[in-house]
Amino acid sequence: MATSEELHKRRVEAVARGVGSTIPAYVDRAGGGTITDVDGREWIDFAAGIAVTNVGNSAPRVVEAVRAQVERFTHTCFMVAPYESYVAVCEQLNALTPGGFEKRSALFNSGAEAVENAVKIARHATGRPAVVVFDHAYHGRTNLTMALTAKNMPYKHRFGPFAGEVYRVPMSYPLRDGGLDGATAAARSIEMIEKQVGAENVAALLIEPIQGEGGFVVPAQGFLPALREWATAAGVVFVADEIQTGFCRTGDWFACEHEGVEPDLITLAKGIAGGLPLAAVTGRADLMDAVHVGGLGGTYGGNPIACAAALASMETMRELDLAAAARRIGAVMVERLRVIAAGDPRVAEVRGRGAMLAMEIVVPGTLTPDPAATAAISAACHAAGLLTLTCGTYGNVLRFLPPLVISDDELGRGLDILAAAFG
Structure with a gap:
């Protein structure tokens, strides 16, 4: 199987430049709350294909x-x-x-x-x-x-x-x-x-x-x-x-x-x-x-x-009962996200509902959006094996969309990585 580096070289020659990707790794398999790339590296998934794989990847039914x-x-x-x-x-x-x-x-x-x-x-x-x-x-x-x-x-x-x-x-x-x-x-x-x-x-x-x-x-x-x-x-x-x-x-x-x-x-x-x-x-x-x-x-x-x-x-x-699962995921995540926010003045707000949550990142003491800090935090998550996304009109929002079948262990490990990314 080709490596991610090899696949990326092929991509540059074959795929239109206007099509972007969040991470440089190429997926081999996915399930539950994780994605595994062709190099065998595991990523905890806080993206769910942009809220698509709510039932998980390769759900048995x-x-x-x-x-x-x-x-x-x-x-x-x-x-x-x-x-x-x-x-x-x-x-x-x-x-x-x-x-x-x-x-x-x-x-x-x-x-x-x-x-x-x-x-x-x-x-x-x-x-x-x-x-x-x-x-x-x-x-x-x-x-x-x-x-x-x-x-x-x-x-x-x-x-x-x-x-x-x-x-x-x-x-x-x-x-x-x-x-x-x-x-x-x-x-x-x-x-x-x-x-x-x-x-x-x-x-x-x-x-x-x-x-x-x-x-x-x-x-x-x-x-x-x-x-x-x-x-x-x-x-x-x-x-x-x-x-x-x-x-x-x-x-x-x-x-x-x-x-x-x-x-x-x-x-x-x-x-x-x-x-x-x-x-x-x-x-x-x-x-x-x-x-x-x-x-x-x-x-x-x-x-x-x-x-x-x-x-x-x-x-x-x-x-x-994935609606109830989303509420449980939300309760766990909001508690952890608020702890992070309490210790970091860059976080203006933790918001969302269920398993659709976000943190808005600003210049401390203001509401001025800080897209550079947002991108840096997300990149730190990627480097540590957590797949996160950014969004917002100003590019200053971290968004979290885990699969609704993510395990408690996967969710906890992902939140640990996120907390470390805030430094």
Whole structure:
């Protein structure tokens, strides 16, 4: 087997430079809470493929389901010759997602594709053009989703022009907006929408219940319910982007459940299928069914192998009660993270929910972001065998997304490495 150094030389000659990687090692195998590279080095995994492998890598039920499906057929295209597993995934999503109303689902390939289709559905159903998003938002890398995304580098720089009729308003960011309560922060955003866009022009209000790439920003309590209430009154489709927060990650099946918010449409991907590419839009039947036949779809959307993996993943989540596991992981991590923060003035805040946690790093005594210190801490973790990620509009947030099946020992060792990286 080639070494990581040998593989990297091949990569330089074969892979486009614009595709980045967090660590220089090349993976041989992974499972539980660890990744092992081709040189035999073990990494404790606090990334989970960016919140994808919630059930772990090579989860037994997923492996068995994928193997069985591959032996039967790999592809027919659901739009050409449909199959049961697509229907079964939609049935489960309709039952699992928040909201007691009648629902429909449609399956796609990626989170960005799900977001694009949610916008299509909202515009078609309402006849309105505008989409409202929030500061620090991240929704994908396609042309429309780049327009929806707030951060320029590396996602948008020199890739425009972007799709129009996208409007951005302030997010509730308690650390950086003076600690505004949720209702006040929502009123500020709503006033901006009504004055600058006009509620009657808005098809959709799109929000991550906890922002992901933007810095794991947790809005103040009451922010989401106030926006939901306004959207309902204004005839605006409330879209929750739960691509990173979904499937037990935050300690509930979906982050909206924390405040009892029932979105009109919800976009899903990442943790849905144990590492296989699958995404979905689930929502109110009247909205989903407003689109004409043939208006939704895609060649690979709801691929049968990915659907088999999704069904097995959701069964694993239920069987192992991974929502409860996320809460346990969160309790252990928050305690340790707060100890680190208490001893290091660079940590402005420990935040998150369940197993979706972050530390914001600043110049001591200020709220000035310190991306260099953040990168150095993360690099120290990598050097010691802990896979961590950074994020945030300012590049100054350490984010932690361990697989929900990580063992207590692996979690503890990872936290020890993190504490040492702070020095």
